[in-house]
Amino acid sequence: MSARTALGRGKPSPLLREQRVWGWVFLSPWVIGFLAFTILPILASLVFSFTDFRLTEPESVSFVGLDNYRKLFVDPLVKVSLGVTLRFALLALPIGIVLPVALAALLDSKWLVGKPFFRTLFYMPYVVPVVSAIFIWQGVLNAQSGWLNRLLRLVGVPGPNWLDDVNWIYPALVIIGLWGIGNAFLITLASMQAVPTAFYEAARVDGASAWARFRHITLPMISPVIFYNLVLAVIGLMRYFEVPFILSNGTGRPGDSTMFFNIHFYKTSFVFFDMGYGSALAWLLFVITMVFTGLLFYSARYWVFYAAGEVR
Amino acid sequence: MAVARGAPAYPTIGGSYANTAPHYRRGLRRMGLYGTVTLFASLVLTAFLMPFAYMLVTSFKDRDQIVASATGPILPVDPLTVEVGGRQVPVYRVPIDGEVRELALVRPGRRESVFVDPEDPAGAEVVWEGAWRTLKPVYVWAPRTGNFAAVWNGIAFPRLLFNTAFIAFTGMVGTLVSCVMVAYAFARFPLPFKGAMFMVLIATIILPKQVLLVPTYAFFDAIGWTGTWLPLIVPHFFANAFNVFLLRQYFMQLPRELDEAAMIDGAGPLRVLTSVIVPQSYPVLVAVGLFHIVFAWNDYFEPLLYTLGRPDLQPLSVGIQQYNFIYSQQPHLIQATALLGMVVPVALFFFTQRFFMRGIVITGVEK
Numbered sequence A: 001m002s003a004r005t006a007l008g009r010g011k012p013s014p015l016l017r018e019q020r021v022w023g024w025v026f027l028s029p030w031v032i033g034f035l036a037f038t039i040l041p042i043l044a045s046l047v048f049s050f051t052d053f054r055l056t057e058p059e060s061v062s063f064v065g066l067d068n069y070r071k072l073f074v075d076p077l078v079k080v081s082l083g084v085t086l087r088f089a090l091l092a093l094p095i096g097i098v099l100p101v102a103l104a105a106l107l108d109s110k111w112l113v114g115k116p117f118f119r120t121l122f123y124m125p126y127v128v129p130v131v132s133a134i135f136i137w138q139g140v141l142n143a144q145s146g147w148l149n150r151l152l153r154l155v156g157v158p159g160p161n162w163l164d165d166v167n168w169i170y171p172a173l174v175i176i177g178l179w180g181i182g183n184a185f186l187i188t189l190a191s192m193q194a195v196p197t198a199f200y201e202a203a204r205v206d207g208a209s210a211w212a213r214f215r216h217i218t219l220p221m222i223s224p225v226i227f228y229n230l231v232l233a234v235i236g237l238m239r240y241f242e243v244p245f246i247l248s249n250g251t252g253r254p255g256d257s258t259m260f261f262n263i264h265f266y267k268t269s270f271v272f273f274d275m276g277y278g279s280a281l282a283w284l285l286f287v288i289t290m291v292f293t294g295l296l297f298y299s300a301r302y303w304v305f306y307a308a309g310e311v312r
Numbered sequence B: 001m002a003v004a005r006g007a008p009a010y011p012t013i014g015g016s017y018a019n020t021a022p023h024y025r026r027g028l029r030r031m032g033l034y035g036t037v038t039l040f041a042s043l044v045l046t047a048f049l050m051p052f053a054y055m056l057v058t059s060f061k062d063r064d065q066i067v068a069s070a071t072g073p074i075l076p077v078d079p080l081t082v083e084v085g086g087r088q089v090p091v092y093r094v095p096i097d098g099e100v101r102e103l104a105l106v107r108p109g110r111r112e113s114v115f116v117d118p119e120d121p122a123g124a125e126v127v128w129e130g131a132w133r134t135l136k137p138v139y140v141w142a143p144r145t146g147n148f149a150a151v152w153n154g155i156a157f158p159r160l161l162f163n164t165a166f167i168a169f170t171g172m173v174g175t176l177v178s179c180v181m182v183a184y185a186f187a188r189f190p191l192p193f194k195g196a197m198f199m200v201l202i203a204t205i206i207l208p209k210q211v212l213l214v215p216t217y218a219f220f221d222a223i224g225w226t227g228t229w230l231p232l233i234v235p236h237f238f239a240n241a242f243n244v245f246l247l248r249q250y251f252m253q254l255p256r257e258l259d260e261a262a263m264i265d266g267a268g269p270l271r272v273l274t275s276v277i278v279p280q281s282y283p284v285l286v287a288v289g290l291f292h293i294v295f296a297w298n299d300y301f302e303p304l305l306y307t308l309g310r311p312d313l314q315p316l317s318v319g320i321q322q323y324n325f326i327y328s329q330q331p332h333l334i335q336a337t338a339l340l341g342m343v344v345p346v347a348l349f350f351f352t353q354r355f356f357m358r359g360i361v362i363t364g365v366e367k
Helices: A002-010 A012-048 A067-074 A076-108 A115-127 A130-140 A147-154 A169-180 A182-193 A197-205 A210-238 A242-248 A261-271 A275-303 B021-059 B063-069 B146-154 B157-188 B194-203 B210-222 B230-238 B241-252 B256-264 B269-280 B282-298 B301-306 B316-321 B331-365
Strands: B077-079 B081-084 B087-096 B099-107 B112-116 B125-129 B139-141
Touching: A012 A275, A012 B157, A012 B194, A012 B210, A012 B230, A012 B269, A067 A076, A067 A275, A076 A115, A076 A169, A076 A182, A076 A210, A076 A261, A076 B021, A115 A169, A115 A182, A115 B021, A115 B331, A130 A147, A130 A169, A130 A242, A130 B021, A130 B316, A130 B331, A147 B021, A169 A182, A169 A242, A182 A210, A182 B331, A197 A210, A210 A275, A242 A261, A261 A275, A261 B210, A275 B210, B021 B331, B063 B331, B081 B099, B087 B125, B099 B125, B146 B157, B146 B331, B157 B194, B157 B230, B157 B241, B157 B269, B157 B282, B157 B316, B157 B331, B194 B241, B210 B230, B210 B301, B230 B301, B241 B282, B241 B331, B256 B269, B269 B282, B282 B316, B282 B331, B301 B316, B316 B331
Parallel strands: none
Antiparallel strands: B077 B139, B081 B087, B087 B099, B099 B112, B112 B125
């Protein structure tokens, strides 16, 4: 007994200390990286946003107080680009949430033959680099020679000028975005397959229809994954840049319809090198993102169902 | 399916098959459901992948075939011609006496035209009444492979491929080493505020990158790293949230008894990691490596920033993008470029899809 307490007091303490030292050693890449590539840049970005810092003339930097933030309210492109991002989100977000669930439900069907084949091929476009994907879709969506419009002509519908018409560019961007559905669809499918079959059997005994089983068993059971997809989709929209930038070469054409917020930010910071104002733009985006994700996490308690108890 | 064996036990008014008919019908209904759902999924999949067919078909055409395909066949084909009397003449599908024959047109006319059998050009001439322009030409399969050579040289593909592969593989080594270390720390070591630190790590996923971009760029510019690959490689040696999460989940479900057995044998923490944890984790390590390669092949924004003005350093994503404008009137070259740009990650995915998709599922479902 006394021997054990002696061991308990004396020995584990140095062992624990040694374990901690090793723990910090293994953790160090992240700690250093987090400080150097996250915390420091965030602080620097905040400082920059109160200056007129230009990379081309770094020596003549001076504090300008709230000028950059005041400019946010008068810069017409801020309003335009936020409007563009919001309008696109209103179309892309519902589709980006519903479609993976619908596709996963189709691939979860017990009547589908060759499931691994379908799963692999529906996922595959996700790994196609965005530049290649845009080259391909530009051809497919071409108003005259594109296959989509040729197909529409076959059934007697004149196809729109997808990429050059302000009314059709957002549907076109959504179509291009469909190839990115892979991750969302795959994890939705996996969580659908993890729903215990006993639930469905019990519901069937009670006479629930197929739709009722989907609505009252599947959807609540996969709601954590839907939530996860939703959060990633909102973050993705806030970062949306590559597709419109490559399509229009950063001009925002047609009209200003693809002048997304990040294109405005990119041009301000890295074409005109106005990094003080660019930092203010980035902070505006940061605040908007935080508000939206905060609202999402707040809303989660009302509709996300965690079978295993509380959120970890 | 269910066929009655022997005489029905209870002869009924409905006939001797009354007992088995519902089973038989259910079998049919089942077949119908399998067929309908699978057919529907196949149609959706065809529509989903149709653009790849467009890319393939277009990248094997030349300019004339592209012009012709605006009104004619969409496949890379040429109208068939044969030599008759020292000149090339086209072959058409000619309906004669209720059958369609493939004949070479030697003397076209408005009312009637003269054809010969392409197998026997010197043989009897066939006169066909009608406007020859209404006839359908015979096509032969004629893919052009020259586009790939043209693009290969035109965009200096070997150079771009080397750049991309170098950036991708060095970054992959960095992300594997650093993420394994950090995940090991989170999974096995008693650290103060470990839970809080893990939450902070996960929260960085939500952080918009733009906030970090300007100062990071200014910093790399100040230390002379712009116009080099270092900003695209070095940050990956400092772990990232997605991969650490994935690896930690995996490490946590490995039995601790093996660690402890190794420790009793005198292995230190580093030895436990390299000899016990890592050998058990190949599937997830492969997944992390693949994620990074796909990410690096796809990454556009940062390579664009950091290799601006240095075309010799650009990776594929940035390098081929500029040809979109140079080749804008030449869809066959654009599509050949698209194919060359995606071939490595897509091939890699097909060979390793099991690891790849497992990794995605662990990250997504267990959060």
